[in-house]
Amino acid sequence: MSEQVALTGNEVMSQAMRQINPDVVAAYPITPQTAIVQTFSQFVNDGDVDTEFVPTESEHSAMSATVGASASGARAMTATAANGLALMWEVLYIASGTRLPIVMPVVNRALSGPINIHCDHSDAMGARDSGWIQLYAENAQEAYDNAIQAVKISENKDVMLPTMVNMDGFIISHAVENLNLLADEDVQDFVGEYHAENPLLDSENPVTVGPLDLQDFYFEHKMQQAVAAENVKDVVLEVAEEYEELSGREYGLFEEYKLDDAEVAVVALGSTTGTAKTAVDNLRENGVKAGLSKIRLYRPFPAEEIAEALADLEAVAVMDRAETFSTTGGPVFADVRAALYDMGADVEAVNYIYGLGGRDLKVEEIESVYKDLEEIVETNTVEDRVQHLGVRE
Amino acid sequence: MVDKAMYEGNRETAWCPGCGNFPLRQVLVDALADLDLKPSQVAMFTGIGQAPKMPHYMKVNGFNGLHGRALPPALGMRVANKDMKVIVETGDGNAYGEGGNHLLHNIRRNPDLAHFVHDNQIYGLTKGQASPTTGEEIETAVQPNGITAQPLNPIKLAVSMEASFVARGFVGNRDHLKMLMQEALKHRGYALIDILQPCVSFNKVNTYQWYAKRVYEIGEEYDPTNYDAAMKKAEEWGDDIPLGIIYKNEDKAIFHDKLPQVDDKPLVEKESTPQDKEYLLKEFK
Ligand SMILES: Cc1ncc(C[n+]2csc(CCOP(=O)(O)OP(=O)(O)O)c2C)c(N)n1
Ligand code: SF4
Ligand SMILES: [Mg+2]
Numbered sequence: 001m002s003e004q005v006a007l008t009g010n011e012v013m014s015q016a017m018r019q020i021n022p023d024v025v026a027a028y029p030i031t032p033q034t035a036i037v038q039t040f041s042q043f044v045n046d047g048d049v050d051t052e053f054v055p056t057e058s059e060h061s062a063m064s065a066t067v068g069a070s071a072s073g074a075r076a077m078t079a080t081a082a083n084g085l086a087l088m089w090e091v092l093y094i095a096s097g098t099r100l101p102i103v104m105p106v107v108n109r110a111l112s113g114p115i116n117i118h119c120d121h122s123d124a125m126g127a128r129d130s131g132w133i134q135l136y137a138e139n140a141q142e143a144y145d146n147a148i149q150a151v152k153i154s155e156n157k158d159v160m161l162p163t164m165v166n167m168d169g170f171i172i173s174h175a176v177e178n179l180n181l182l183a184d185e186d187v188q189d190f191v192g193e194y195h196a197e198n199p200l201l202d203s204e205n206p207v208t209v210g211p212l213d214l215q216d217f218y219f220e221h222k223m224q225q226a227v228a229a230e231n232v233k234d235v236v237l238e239v240a241e242e243y244e245e246l247s248g249r250e251y252g253l254f255e256e257y258k259l260d261d262a263e264v265a266v267v268a269l270g271s272t273t274g275t276a277k278t279a280v281d282n283l284r285e286n287g288v289k290a291g292l293s294k295i296r297l298y299r300p301f302p303a304e305e306i307a308e309a310l311a312d313l314e315a316v317a318v319m320d321r322a323e324t325f326s327t328t329g330g331p332v333f334a335d336v337r338a339a340l341y342d343m344g345a346d347v348e349a350v351n352y353i354y355g356l357g358g359r360d361l362k363v364e365e366i367e368s369v370y371k372d373l374e375e376i377v378e379t380n381t382v383e384d385r386v387q388h389l390g391v392r393e
Numbered sequence: 394m395v396d397k398a399m400y401e402g403n404r405e406t407a408w409c410p411g412c413g414n415f416p417l418r419q420v421l422v423d424a425l426a427d428l429d430l431k432p433s434q435v436a437m438f439t440g441i442g443q444a445p446k447m448p449h450y451m452k453v454n455g456f457n458g459l460h461g462r463a464l465p466p467a468l469g470m471r472v473a474n475k476d477m478k479v480i481v482e483t484g485d486g487n488a489y490g491e492g493g494n495h496l497l498h499n500i501r502r503n504p505d506l507a508h509f510v511h512d513n514q515i516y517g518l519t520k521g522q523a524s525p526t527t528g529e530e531i532e533t534a535v536q537p538n539g540i541t542a543q544p545l546n547p548i549k550l551a552v553s554m555e556a557s558f559v560a561r562g563f564v565g566n567r568d569h570l571k572m573l574m575q576e577a578l579k580h581r582g583y584a585l586i587d588i589l590q591p592c593v594s595f596n597k598v599n600t601y602q603w604y605a606k607r608v609y610e611i612g613e614e615y616d617p618t619n620y621d622a623a624m625k626k627a628e629e630w631g632d633d634i635p636l637g638i639i640y641k642n643e644d645k646a647i648f649h650d651k652l653p654q655v656d657d658k659p660l661v662e663k664e665s666t667p668q669d670k671e672y673l674l675k676e677f678k
Contacts (some may be wrong), residue, residue, distance in 0.1 A: 029516060029519040029522045029535065030519065031519060033518050034520065034522075037535060038522075041534070041535045041536070041537060042534075042537055055522065055523065055536060056527065057490040057537055058461070058490065058491045084512060112459060113459075114459065313568045348553070
């Protein structure tokens with residue numbers, strides 16, 4: 001049973017949270033995320049969920065309260081964006097290091113300064129090494145589906161890591177889309193009840209969470225975390241299979257769009273992949289063998305699988321909606337290039353940084369990227385390894 | 394006399410028509426110009442919110458930083474240049490919520506700056522969630538059942554910490570607010586004014602009428618240097634809301650007094666003569 005509705009990304013994310021029915025939600029308002037929590041708090045008020053809702057005085061406190069709730073054995077969620085995520089930073093590591101399966105929608109927005117409220121990925125990319133799983137979505141449907149699957153991925157005993165469910169600010173969060181909602185019972189059955197292994201509130205088996213961990217065991221605990229990250233890929237695929245049975249919608253680590261016979265391709269994540277698909281279709285009509293790889297699971301990074309999917313290309317352009325200021329390109333580029341290197345694949349890889357602070361990226365601009373790739377293949381030379389696309393000179 | 398027009402910005406504001414920030418800006422310009430301060434002598438520090446948009450809408454040296462974090466950079470500026478008038482302009486959310494910790498430690502340090510809190514008892518910019526000063530009876534979109542936390546009384550907090558200048562103003566009493574601002578600007582030390590500023594879009598309880606019915610100006614007989622009296626005055630809220638200087642302590646040392654290495658000259662005017670310090674290296678020879 002599912003239902004067709006027209007909702008914004010934020011609205012559908014709050015619906016996902018309603019259906020997940022977490023025990024605790026602690027949050028603080030920030031554009032463009034505010035509407036998720038605001039709508040959700042109405043569900044709390046109307047008795048549609050059994051959630052304890054905690055409005056806090058900052059994101060640091062919101063994440064801390066979520067951590068406390070999760071450590072106590074509750075299914076706990078929060079949501080944020082941009083500087084809110086930045087303010088959570090030290091607590092992000094507590095959540096992942098303490099192995100708490102928190103699920104958090106992040107409505108991607110540019111980090112200050114200067115101040116900007118529009119979409120880019122500088123917020124989430126800044127937290128990419130915090131030990132959180134990161135899922136990205138092309139549209140609101142995917143963001144909704146990712147949120148529900150994230151609960152099951154995070155709470156898997158072989159994983160027990162928190163997940164950020166990313167969704168592009170305004171482009172997805174504020175645009176109305178036709179999409180399918182699952183039935184409430186189906187979501188409830190899918191996510192099941194959460195039973196924490198060592199909850200703080202188990203008075204018969206008292207535990208301490210987060211005590212001092214020095215040279216003797218810290219490293220081993222980090223190693224366990226790294227092993228858990230290794231397990232994520234398989235669990236993501238398992239959960240996706242189960243979700244497909246329920247929803248009819250197929251998910252993987254990444255999506256291959258017309259990549260099979262492609263000679264040139266783009267790798268991207270987030271809403272731009274929708275625009276890129278149109279560019280691929282246009283180019284295909286003109287005989288260009290263009291393809292797209294849309295990354296869904298970015299952390300941990302499915303390096304081998306992605307490199308394999310790209311190995312037969314002649315040239316690939318990686319799109320980054322965040323700067324690293326390393327002068328060697330964006331974060332996704334660094335990962336993809338390293339993956340290709342490991343594979344020993346003979347594929348030229350270049351990088352385009354685009355869309356910072358909400359700068360729109362048009363179909364023609366993505367088409368121009370494919371044109372550049374064709375030229376690279378033809379001339380066998382790369383003039384600019386890293387370029388900024390759509391910026392005024 | 395400084396011409397007020399010098400302060401007038403040339404950008405359209407994004408404040409709602411009828412917002413209490415308009416009269417507040419007017420009073421601020423009047424207060425500064427009538428103290429004979431030129432825009433170039435004033436530096437304004439803000440965070441993120443409706444109130445913190447102030448430096449966009451008037452001509453002064455402006456620093457627009459992070460939500461809740463206006464005080465720390467202002468302190469830095471104060472240390473670097475003690476000739477500038479440093480004003481911190483924040484909302485109630487900025488000052489008492491996300492930035493609450495900075496407020497406490499700023500009171501302890503007592504730097505020479507004026508802090509004007511536009512207290513609309515709501516988060517205006519993010520469209521109407523409860524701030525630390527929102528009344529318990531108010532329902533908001535995020536708190537549809539009312540507020541579950543006791544509202545903060547910023548005046549009482551500041552007085553209890555013996556902040557060196559604590560006042561309350563209201564944008565509806567303009568001449569009085571101007572006097573308060575000028576006193577705060579002249580005060581040596583940290584001067585906090587909690588300014589009642591109606592948010593006509595998202596706070597439907599604490600309106601102009603609501604405040605106008607309740608506020609009264611404290612009379613001349615009141616002695617703001619009396620701590621016990623001030624603590625008592627600070628308690629008043631509800632049917633009668635006192636406006637004026639609630640507490641003042643001019644004997645308190647200011648941050649600069651405790652930094653003998655920072656003398657009276659702005660850092661920018663100091664000559665750098667590292668060669669004079671060569672003797673320090675001799676020790677290592
Ligand atoms: C770290 C961080 N969290 C949240 C926000 C979003 N935010 C911007 S302004 C604001 C509240 C502003 O309230 P207040 O300080 O009272 O100012 P007002 O808009 O009412 O003048 C919030 C929560 C932000 N900019 N940064
Ligand atoms: S939302 Fe409120 S505080 Fe902000 S500009 Fe409008 S009336 Fe003023
Ligand atoms: Mg406010």
